[in-house]
Amino acid sequence: MRxxxxxxxxxxxxxxxSLAQAQDFKIGLQEDPDVLDPDQSRTFVGRIVYASLCDxxxxxxxxxxxxxxxxxxxxxxxxxxxxxxxxxxxxxFHDGTPFNxxxxxxxxxxxxxxxxxxxxxxxxxIESWEVVDEFTxxxxxxxxxxxxxxxxxxRSGMMLSPTAFEAAGDDFGxxxxxxxxxxxxxxxxxxxxxxxxxxxxxxADEINFDTVTFLPIPDTTVRLANLRAGDLHMLERLAAxxxxxxxxxxxxxxxxxxxLGYQGMTINVGNGERAQNPLGQSNxxxxxxSLSIDRxxxxxxxxxxxxxxxxxxxxxxxxxxxxEFPVPERDVEAAKALLAExxxxxxxxxxxxxxxxxxxxQVMQVIQAMAGEAGITIELAAKEFAxxxxxxxxxxxxxxxIGWSGRVDPDGNIxxxxxxxxxxxxxxYSNPEMDTLLNEARLSTDPAVxxxxxxxxxxxxxxxxxxxxxxxxxxxxxxxxxxxxxxxxPDGMIRLHGVSxx
Amino acid sequence: MLGFLARRVLIAIPTIxxxxxxxxxxxxxxxGDPVLVMAGEERDPEVIAALREKYRLNDxxxxxxxxxxxxxxxxxxxxxxxxxxxxxxxxxxxLPVTIQLAVMxxxxxMLIGIPAGVLSAYKKGTWIDWLAxxxxxxxxxxxxxxxxxxxxxxxxxxxxxxxxxxxxxxxEDPLQSIRTMLMPAFVLGTAIAATLMRHTRSAxxxxxxxxYVRTARAKGLRERTxxxxxxxxxALVPVVTVTTLLFGELLAGAVLxxxxxxxxxxxxxxxxxxxxxxxxxxxxxxxxxxxxxxxMNILADAAYRVLNPRMRDT
Numbered sequence: 001m002r003x004x005x006x007x008x009x010x011x012x013x014x015x016x017x018s019l020a021q022a023q024d025f026k027i028g029l030q031e032d033p034d035v036l037d038p039d040q041s042r043t044f045v046g047r048i049v050y051a052s053l054c055d056x057x058x059x060x061x062x063x064x065x066x067x068x069x070x071x072x073x074x075x076x077x078x079x080x081x082x083x084x085x086x087x088x089x090x091x092x093f094h095d096g097t098p099f100n101x102x103x104x105x106x107x108x109x110x111x112x113x114x115x116x117x118x119x120x121x122x123x124x125x126i127e128s129w130e131v132v133d134e135f136t137x138x139x140x141x142x143x144x145x146x147x148x149x150x151x152x153x154x155r156s157g158m159m160l161s162p163t164a165f166e167a168a169g170d171d172f173g174x175x176x177x178x179x180x181x182x183x184x185x186x187x188x189x190x191x192x193x194x195x196x197x198x199x200x201x202x203x204a205d206e207i208n209f210d211t212v213t214f215l216p217i218p219d220t221t222v223r224l225a226n227l228r229a230g231d232l233h234m235l236e237r238l239a240a241x242x243x244x245x246x247x248x249x250x251x252x253x254x255x256x257x258x259x260l261g262y263q264g265m266t267i268n269v270g271n272g273e274r275a276q277n278p279l280g281q282s283n284x285x286x287x288x289x290s291l292s293i294d295r296x297x298x299x300x301x302x303x304x305x306x307x308x309x310x311x312x313x314x315x316x317x318x319x320x321x322x323x324e325f326p327v328p329e330r331d332v333e334a335a336k337a338l339l340a341e342x343x344x345x346x347x348x349x350x351x352x353x354x355x356x357x358x359x360x361x362q363v364m365q366v367i368q369a370m371a372g373e374a375g376i377t378i379e380l381a382a383k384e385f386a387x388x389x390x391x392x393x394x395x396x397x398x399x400x401x402i403g404w405s406g407r408v409d410p411d412g413n414i415x416x417x418x419x420x421x422x423x424x425x426x427x428x429y430s431n432p433e434m435d436t437l438l439n440e441a442r443l444s445t446d447p448a449v450x451x452x453x454x455x456x457x458x459x460x461x462x463x464x465x466x467x468x469x470x471x472x473x474x475x476x477x478x479x480x481x482x483x484x485x486x487x488x489x490p491d492g493m494i495r496l497h498g499v500s501x502x
Numbered sequence: 503m504l505g506f507l508a509r510r511v512l513i514a515i516p517t518i519x520x521x522x523x524x525x526x527x528x529x530x531x532x533x534g535d536p537v538l539v540m541a542g543e544e545r546d547p548e549v550i551a552a553l554r555e556k557y558r559l560n561d562x563x564x565x566x567x568x569x570x571x572x573x574x575x576x577x578x579x580x581x582x583x584x585x586x587x588x589x590x591x592x593x594x595x596x597l598p599v600t601i602q603l604a605v606m607x608x609x610x611x612m613l614i615g616i617p618a619g620v621l622s623a624y625k626k627g628t629w630i631d632w633l634a635x636x637x638x639x640x641x642x643x644x645x646x647x648x649x650x651x652x653x654x655x656x657x658x659x660x661x662x663x664x665x666x667x668x669x670x671x672x673x674e675d676p677l678q679s680i681r682t683m684l685m686p687a688f689v690l691g692t693a694i695a696a697t698l699m700r701h702t703r704s705a706x707x708x709x710x711x712x713x714y715v716r717t718a719r720a721k722g723l724r725e726r727t728x729x730x731x732x733x734x735x736x737a738l739v740p741v742v743t744v745t746t747l748l749f750g751e752l753l754a755g756a757v758l759x760x761x762x763x764x765x766x767x768x769x770x771x772x773x774x775x776x777x778x779x780x781x782x783x784x785x786x787x788x789x790x791x792x793x794x795x796x797x798m799n800i801l802a803d804a805a806y807r808v809l810n811p812r813m814r815d816t
């Protein structure tokens with residue numbers, strides 16, 4: 001009897017301690033992610049969840065250097081058409097399936113051939129692959145592709161359990177099985193995504209939480225209120241206008257990193273009939289519009305100075321930025337002179353479409369006022385995003401205020417927008433010289449050689465301006481003061497290795 | 503009563519079909535292309551073509567509708583374009599949440615609105631009447647989103663009494679579930695309480711002047727009995743009508759309230775679905791809401807018959 005009681009007490013005590021130690025880390029997200037299948041998903045916010053769920057072949061450092069992750073090393077053959085990767089030997093997927101070269105092969109096949117894969121364009125250059133031994137894989141490329149390694153630092157490089165995706169097919173995203181620090185527990189759409197620590201993770205000692213819960217809270221004010229009330233430990237994408245309030249709060253801390261993406265104005269220069277207007281036809285008018293904008297003031301007014309003004313596809317903080325073309329000062333007189341040279345001395349009127357959210361609308365209103373002083377009257381067409389995108393893609397627009405979330409490799413931020421027939425070249429801009437430069441930049445794996453090509457491409461872009469770049473968003477994370485070890489990355493991801501909370 | 507219910511259900515069927523055709527066509531009229539949104543930032547033409555094929559978006563509209571309706575009849579409302587989750591499963595997940603919110607809001611609205619209406623009718627022209635009117639009017643005019651954010655800042659951030667947002671299923675932790683729903687239900691309830699109060703007041707005013715109330719008073723009944731048993735019971739018939747109509751308003755109000763308090767209900771689901779052009783989800787939700795609304799109206803008709811025996815034989 002007494003032994004029974006003691007045992008019960010001991011069991012209760014053990015339960016009590018384990019409950020006390022179970023640590024849940026709560027992260028507030030700006031949106032609810034889409035399907036949790038790295039091959040099918042398309043949202044930025046989904047990638048934040050993957051950072052805890054699905055490890056990749058390679059990763060990046062905060063300085064954008066590519067470092068080993070599931071792959072321990074890689075080697076190109078002399079002409080850059082063959083990539084050999086060696087893999088870690090101590091990795092298992094969350095369902096116990098061993099990670100090896102066969103698994104990598106199955107993953108490449110899925111990214112390339114799954115009917116609804118959104119990764120096809122990222123791995124298109126891989127023509128065939130061969131399992132050399134259990135932990136070595138060799139990929140053959142049709143032509144050299146320097147961007148491939150960087151693709152493996154994102155969704156294309158996320159390794160999913162072949163056992164799981166063969167069983168689930170398209171429905172893999174309902175219960176994803178990967179090889180990351182946490183395994184999937186449950187998801188209630190628009191409410192929460194819960195992951196629990198994976199004990200057999202190869203870097204398990206760096207993970208300090210038993211579970212991590214992602215809570216989508218779209219309203220920035222409410223998201224911050226939740227952090228202040230202690231219902232969240234950290235949140236992503238703090239509104240720039242809330243920065244000063246968080247800085248003044250002793251219980252909170254801030255982390256930031258300039259993103260790889262940009263916001264700008266995409267101009268229709270050759271996409272159907274609506275390109276037939278002064279802005280679409282004359283690069284002088286586009287240059288004038290760019291010169292009429294005070295980018296620093298824009299940043300002050302709309303983002304309280306928290307973002308980074310820009311004029312190129314790469315941010316001034318990026319190693320790929322062309323320093324010969326610094327962010328221009330506003331020059332209304334020069335803008336007027338350019339307009340006069342283009343034959344519009346009396347000014348002109350253009351229409352620009354913008355997504356109907358308060359921030360982007362404010363950006364365009366500020367630009368509207370600035371351009372007005374240079375003689376460019378802007379009429380704003382506010383549209384809901386899905387409509388804006390459809391019109392832009394169909395060429396039913398003059399200019400469009402839109403952005404890009406950014407990629408690790410410079411190619412991802414310029415090639416598809418500026419090359420003839422590029423997948424998202426909605427400007428339908430075409431310049432053979434630009435095509436040559438951007439295609440050549442893909443061929444070399446030598447950063448110095450590539451930098452030369454991109455510098456030359458940026459010089460042409462500054463002259464032709466099919467896109468007028470405005471600013472680069474800065475990722476701003478707000479964290480409870482009790483959280484330590486968080487490191488800000490320019491890709492906006494939340495990596496929980498080494499993060500702790502007490 | 504049974505015959506009446508059967509008749510009403512039969513009439514409801516064509517209504518539901520009409521609603522579904524209407525919503526289906528309306529969605530297709532919306533500008534914007536779901537596949538462009540779904541294809542991701544890169545908008546790979548190969549992916550776009552595959553998605554169009556998969557979701558049968560290349561078929562003519564009537565064919566798309568017939569395919570959808572055929573599946574719906576077999577209980578398959580399709581899958582969400584955004585998350586691949588079956589729509590029926592999503593609805594099953596979200597419906598109880600919004601119903602809980604709506605019921606709690608309705609209870610709060612009735613607890614405030616009906617007594618306030620009775621009191622202000624009974625004390626017509628006095629300061630009590632004015633005060634009740636003033637409160638009712640502020641309930642109506644204060645926007646939901648503002649009241650919601652203010653409440654979060656006061657009750658959760660400053661006082662720390664209730665969680666700022668989120669949701670706990672009733673089945674998992676009833677107490678916590680009610681705690682998380684209290685603020686949103688209050689925000690939603692106050693807006694409705696005002697309407698309820700005004701209607702109760704005017705119904706009570708006219709009933710209080712009727713002959714049978716005078717008779718009841720002449721019989722020497724206690725004022726409380728006169729008010730509650732004789733006057734209120736009759737005054738409630740129009741109030742029930744209004745409450746039913748308010749159910750629609752509750753669902754609409756829930757859209758905004760759920761956004762503010764991040765409650766994973768119908769409202770949030772439908773807003774996200776519309777923005778993402780997630781056709782199957784929008785279609786499924788509207789169908790369910792339509793059915794729920796018709797069902798509520800049938801219930802209201804039945805309630806009249808319970809409250810007022812004179813209506814029973816019609």
